[in-house]
Amino acid sequence: MHSFLFVGNHKSQPSQDYSRTSNINNRDDFIKRAEQDREKRELNRRQLYASIKIQSFYRRIRAQNELTRLARERTSKLIAQLQSTSFNEENLIHLANLIKFGFKPSTDANLMMSLIDSCWKHRQAIIDKLSNNNNNSSLKIAIAKLLKYTVRCLSYFESIRLPTRFIEWFTDAKSYPNENLSSQNVQILTNYFLRNIIRNGYYTQMCAVIQSKVPLNVSKESRIPAIEPIVELLARPI
Numbered sequence: 001m002h003s004f005l006f007v008g009n010h011k012s013q014p015s016q017d018y019s020r021t022s023n024i025n026n027r028d029d030f031i032k033r034a035e036q037d038r039e040k041r042e043l044n045r046r047q048l049y050a051s052i053k054i055q056s057f058y059r060r061i062r063a064q065n066e067l068t069r070l071a072r073e074r075t076s077k078l079i080a081q082l083q084s085t086s087f088n089e090e091n092l093i094h095l096a097n098l099i100k101f102g103f104k105p106s107t108d109a110n111l112m113m114s115l116i117d118s119c120w121k122h123r124q125a126i127i128d129k130l131s132n133n134n135n136n137s138s139l140k141i142a143i144a145k146l147l148k149y150t151v152r153c154l155s156y157f158e159s160i161r162l163p164t165r166f167i168e169w170f171t172d173a174k175s176y177p178n179e180n181l182s183s184q185n186v187q188i189l190t191n192y193f194l195r196n197i198i199r200n201g202y203y204t205q206m207c208a209v210i211q212s213k214v215p216l217n218v219s220k221e222s223r224i225p226a227i228e229p230i231v232e233l234l235a236r237p238i
Contacts, residue, residue, distance in 0.1 A: 067102070068102030075115075082119075083118045105155070109156035109157055127169075154205040
């Protein structure tokens with residue numbers, strides 16, 4: 001019996017061909033190409049992201065314009081209904097919500113004037129609704145919105161007589177009958193409307209109106225609404 005002791009590696013070693021090993025120049029070229037590929041992929045990603053943003057912005061603007069157009073068409077129809085029929089509270093609330101879509105004082109002043117004119121015809125009915133129902137928050141908010149948009153358009157109205165009367169009507173405690181609403185509730189309601197118009201630039205708009213519409217040689221006999229307190233304000237030393 002013969003014993004055999006194996007000493008060594010049971011796997012044969014492959015022969016190495018060092019002639020195929022990349023030299024330094026080939027390695028630099030490979031790194032350079034890889035860097036260029038990364039830069040190209042990054043550029044493609046940025047271009048794709050930019051195109052997505054541009055398309056998204058374009059679609060959003062187009063959707064806003066379409067929504068504004070539809071809202072204006074609906075607003076015009078509701079204003080016509082409000083002018084030709086008796087007071088409808090739901091229509092007025094709906095109008096106050098519709099007018100905000102894409103609202104621009106410079107372009108929507110005429111539409112706002114038509115809405116003010118319609119509301120002015122029903123001013124007593126609106127006051128009665130506000131007076132008879134202290135919890136009528138929807139109508140109160142709607143009137144506050146209309147006052148806000150009226151203030152924003154003051155500088156763009158051809159005539160400010162009706163808009164200023166509209167503002168005065170709902171912010172004056174004398175417009176609300178005492179038998180239907182306590183003096184405290186009247187004060188709360190009118191203060192709510194006053195704070196709303198002041199927050200939306202009432203004084204700034206009135207200053208702009210004074211500068212653009214009040215003549216230089218104004219007197220207290222002028223036919224401009226509320227001219228006497230305006231003259232006193234202008235004449236008062238600072």
